[in-house]
Amino acid sequence: MxxxxxxxxxxxxxxxxDRDAGESRPPSQRPWILYYLDIVRRRKWLLVGAVVIAVIIGLVVTLLMTPQYTASSTLEIRRESAGFVGIEGAEPEAAGVDQEFYQTQWGLLESQSLAERVAAQLRLHENAAFFEMFGSDEHAASLRTSPSAADASQRQERIKAAADLLLDNVSIEPERLSRLVTVKFTSPSPAMSMQIVNAWGNAYIETSLERRFEATSYARTFLEERLNQLRDRLQDSERALVSYAGNQRIINIPTSTTTGSDSLAATERPIVAEDLSALNRELNEATGDRIAAESRLRESRGASPEALSNPVITQLRTRRASLASDYAQLTSQFEPEYPAARALADQIAETDRAIAREEARVRASSENAFASAVDRERMLRTRVNSLEADLLDLRGRTIQYNIFQREVDTNRQLYDALLQRYKEVGVAGGVGVNNISIVDPAKLPERPSSPNLVLNILLSIIIGGTIGVALAIALEVIDDTISDxxxxxxxxxxxxxxxxxxxxxxxxxxxxxxxxxxxxxxxxxxxxxxxxxxxxxxxxxxxxxxxxxxxxxxxxxxxxxxxxxxxxxxxxxxxxxxxxxxxxxxxxxxxxxxxxxxxxxxxxxxxxxxxxxxxxxxxxxxxxxxxxxxxxxxxxxxxxxxxxxxxxxxxxxxxxxxxxxxxxxxxxxxxxxxxxxxxxxxxxxxxxxxxxxxxxxxxxxxxxxxxxxxxxxxxxxxxxxxxxxxxxxxxxxxxxxx
Incomplete structure (x- = not known):
């Protein structure tokens, strides 16, 4: 056959x-998720083994863990305390976007000094069971051997150690878009957890009140003295500025510049500088126009964009292509001297001459535009050079004026800042209530918060699955065999x-x-x-x-x-x-x-x-x-x-x-x-x-x-x-x- x-x-x-070639797409064209699911499917037993091992380890660790109890208390922290002496109204602004203040408060809740204060109030530095509860055997053994024989340095060391243990087990959790913050403490003893959380909130309120009282009285006295000094300095500097400007005949135009979201600050600028700035912008535009015209002129010597996009040239070139096609078809059958062929050749030549005339017109237009742009740039540059000389002469006479102006601005800024601060201190001094309060005190925990068997098993499955997938992908990467x-x-x-x-x-x-x-x-x-x-x-x-x-x-x-x-x-x-x-x-x-x-x-x-x-x-x-x-x-x-x-x-x-x-x-x-x-x-x-x-x-x-x-x-x-x-x-x- x-x-x-x-x-x-x-x-x-x-x-x-092509049947045995398969219908799947190469990896460069397939979704990456399908590619990795393919790997998991082929290495499924490796994945299952990793998950099973992780679950067994998670179960053993969970059963060996000591039960932990978590107590929690909710505090409300307001931006300012309520009062009727404020200059902005009876109720202060909520300052919902003032994250700096709240971040500061949350940092104070986790401060070392607050933890030491709680440890001293609850006498945790003298409690051996407290240190044993968190695995600090050294301090626990020291307390059991000599509970009262401790000097001041040893006492402070134990307070610091107890504070470190408190900070390691306390958590501050602010509630998003609110003034509330939750204080949690976890320990093996439910009673200890409740006691520490309640003491933490009370100690935080006490330290806030103490800081407010100590800062207000000193700040008002200091600010009053500084305001009087800055007021006299500001007046002297303003008089010196006005006198020097009159003597030197320096004339500036007031302008307005934005210095804040809702305020405008008045500034001054010489007339020469305004003119120079305006002419310099026009010079830049003229230079750009001249460069663009020069570029178009250079391109017009070849196949320029204007020539390519010109509808007349495009139509002529289309006609020439059609005539050339007819001429080629005719010459494939007859000699070039054939009358019809010679007529087509004459039409092609005439079309070429028409295209050349239209392209020459486009080039002439580009040359005229370039010459005009060069003249305009030259005139503007001459005027800018003249204004630059005038401005340099003016700057030599305004050096001292700027020195006086900077001194006035500096004194005014210092005076305004201190005056605003003085008002704020005055408001703070009239506050009669605290801006921090306990919303929900801590209660005795009834159930342990950890270990959570279900959560640990889920985490073990996730970790085991992640390890299994990583191993499967690693084996796939190092696999050098041809398998597809x-x-x-x-x-x-x-x-x-x-x-x-x-x-x-x-x-x-x-x-x-x-x-x-x-x-x-x-x-x-x-x-x-x-x-x-x-x-x-x-x-x-x-x-x-x-x-x-x-x-x-x-x-x-x-x-x-x-x-x-x-x-x-x-x-x-x-x-x-x-x-x-x-x-x-x-x-x-x-x-x-x-x-x-x-x-x-x-x-x-x-x-x-x-x-x-x-x-x-x-x-x-x-x-x-x-x-x-x-x-x-x-x-x-x-x-x-x-x-x-x-x-x-x-x-x-x-x-x-x-x-x-x-x-x-x-x-x-x-x-x-x-x-x-x-x-x-x-x-x-x-x-x-x-x-x-x-x-x-x-x-x-x-x-x-x-x-x-x-x-x-x-x-x-x-x-x-x-x-x-x-x-x-x-x-x-x-x-x-x-």
């Missing part, structure tokens, strides 16, 4: 050539000829006897791909090789030869691996005569061939020669291929692995094409790249790659690679049962 008949037979089997069909193209640069699924039985040769198995369908699809690798269809001579042994090259060679033998005039399968032959074991034949004999000079080829009904003819490897590569370097291999090609339609060679041997490059350089077999999830990318490079260096024509022992559930980029194999088996089984 010829190649066309074979391709027709394959097409009738309805195996499209698309990697044959991206990593090895080979076209994908087919994807061969893993055999369902231990003997793939037996599974190839059933034409309904996915294995047979995959090899049929591979033959369909091979039919498009040459102009005459499937190559007449093929070598099947791989990176290393055990990747399925022998099974592939037999499967391809077997399928070809059913649809062609004749196929011979040659065991080209003389170092480790395998075909005689597959078919239980004696490996007494074969390829090694022929390459050594034996011309009795018929005695070496094993013909089998409905199967490919076999040429075994023969006894192992002393040096297989030396036999392959001679002319006998080429002679054998010519002899077999004259007798058989297809010659399939089961070649040795590429790595470490010179046999396959020698065979591949003499056959029409090489099929490179890659075992899924086993072949390392680096080794396969070296092997493919060796084949190409030997001028072997590598037709493509074949991914064997493929498992779709382990593929990197999805599930679609096994789609179609075995399609219709359910219907076929039902029809056979019927």
């Amino acid at each position: 010829n190649n066309l008949a074979f391709q027709s037979a394959i097409a009738d089997e309805a195996f499209p050539p 069909p698309r990697e044959l193209g991206s990593l090895l640069g080979l076209p994908l000829l087919g994807t061969i699924p893993s055999a369902e039985s231990d003997d793939p040769a037996e599974e190839l006897n059933d034409p309904k198995t996915p294995l047979v369908e995959a090899y049929l699809s591979t033959l369909t791909r091979l039919a498009f690798t040459t102009e005459h269809g499937i190559p007449r001579s093929l070598a099947i090789t791989s990176t290393r042994p055990g990747e399925g090259k022998s099974t592939t060679a037999y499967a391809l030869a077997r399928q070809l033998s059913r649809t062609s005039g004749g196929v011979v399968l040659v065991d080209g691996d003389m170092r480790s032959p395998s075909l005689h074991q597959m078919f239980d034949l004696a490996n007494e005569r074969g390829l090694s004999h022929y390459l050594a000079g034996d011309d009795h080829l018929d005695s070496m061939l094993h013909a089998r009904p409905d199967e490919p003819t076999l040429l075994l490897a023969g006894p192992m020669p002393p040096n297989a590569a030396e036999l392959l370097t001679g002319d006998r291999m080429a002679l054998l291929l010519r002899e077999l090609s004259s007798r058989f339609e297809y010659v399939i060679i089961d070649a040795p692995p590429v790595m470490g041997l010179a046999d396959t490059p020698l065979i591949g350089s003499r056959v029409e094409g090489v099929v490179y077999v890659v075992e899924s999830h086993e072949t390392r990318t680096s080794l396969a790249q070296i092997a493919v490079g060796r084949l190409r260096d030997s001028h072997s024509r590598v037709l493509g790659g074949l991914l064997t022992k493929f498992q779709a559930q382990k593929a990197h980029y999805g599930y679609g690679y096994d789609y179609g194999y075995g399609y219709g088996d359910g219907r076929r089984a039902e029809s056979e049962a019927a």
Whole structure:
């Protein structure tokens, strides 16, 4: 049967050539979440193991933890205390956005001094049980041996140690968008937790009142003295400023500049500076216009944007393109001197002249615009230089004026700031109530706050899952094997000829006897791909090789030869691996005569061939020669291929692995094409790249790659690679049962 008949037979089997290529997209086009879910799916047992171990550890730690009790109290902190002496109204501003004040208060609630105050009030520095409760055995032992024999330095040291323990276990939690703050304390004793939280709130109120009282009386006296001094200094500096300006005839224009969200401060600026600023802006604009005009002028000497966007030029160029197209079509049939052709040539020339005239007009317009921009820039620059000289002369006379002005501004700012502060101190002095109050005092905790078994188990699951996912991704990153069909193209640069699924039985040769198995369908699809690798269809001579042994090259060679033998005039399968032959074991034949004999000079080829009904003819490897590569370097291999090609339609060679041997490059350089077999999830990318490079260096024509022992559930980029194999088996089984 010829190649066309074979391709027709394959097409009738309805195996499209791109079916085994899969339907999933490469990782660069797929959502990243699907890629990582793919990794988790393939490494699910690693993830489950990490979660189980984390849950067990979390459960053990939870059961060994000491129960902790948390007491809490709620405080309200107002910006200012209520009073009717304030200048802004009866109720002070809420200052809901004054985060600085509230951040300060929260910091004071966690201060070292407040903690030491609580420790001293509750006499925790003398309580050995308190130190033992938080694991401070040194201070607990010292108190039990000599509870009263402690000088002032030791007492202060214990108070500080007790305060540190309090700060380590207290938490301040402000409620968002409110004046409320919650104070919590956690300890193994519920009574101790309640007592410390209540004492914490009371001590905070006491320290706030003390600071307010101490600061107000001193601040008012100090500010009164400073205000009197600054008032006299401000008046003297203003008189000196006005006198100097009158003597030097310095005239400034008042301007207004924004200094705050709602206020404007008056400033002064010389008239010369105003004029210079305005002319300088115009000069900058003129310079920009001149640069733009110069750019357009330079571009007009070539294909300028104005010329390209000109509708007249665009229309003329469109007409010329149409005339040129008609002229080319006419000259393809007639000579250029043909009247109609000469008329079109004259029209093209006239159109070119019209385009040149329009482009010249555009260039002239650009030159006029450039000259005008240059003149305007020159005049403005002359005027700016004149004003700059006037301004420099004025600055020399206003140095002392600016000194007086800065002194006035400084004195006025100091005076206004102190006056505002004096008013605030006056308001604070009239406050009669505290701005801090206890809303909810602490109560005795009834249940422990920790350990929380459910929460710890959930955290263990999350931590275990995170570790499992990290390990799965790490293993995926360090995995150097080829595990997806698309990697044959991206990593090895080979076209994908087919994807061969893993055999369902231990003997793939037996599974190839059933034409309904996915294995047979995959090899049929591979033959369909091979039919498009040459102009005459499937190559007449093929070598099947791989990176290393055990990747399925022998099974592939037999499967391809077997399928070809059913649809062609004749196929011979040659065991080209003389170092480790395998075909005689597959078919239980004696490996007494074969390829090694022929390459050594034996011309009795018929005695070496094993013909089998409905199967490919076999040429075994023969006894192992002393040096297989030396036999392959001679002319006998080429002679054998010519002899077999004259007798058989297809010659399939089961070649040795590429790595470490010179046999396959020698065979591949003499056959029409090489099929490179890659075992899924086993072949390392680096080794396969070296092997493919060796084949190409030997001028072997590598037709493509074949991914064997493929498992779709382990593929990197999805599930679609096994789609179609075995399609219709359910219907076929039902029809056979019927």
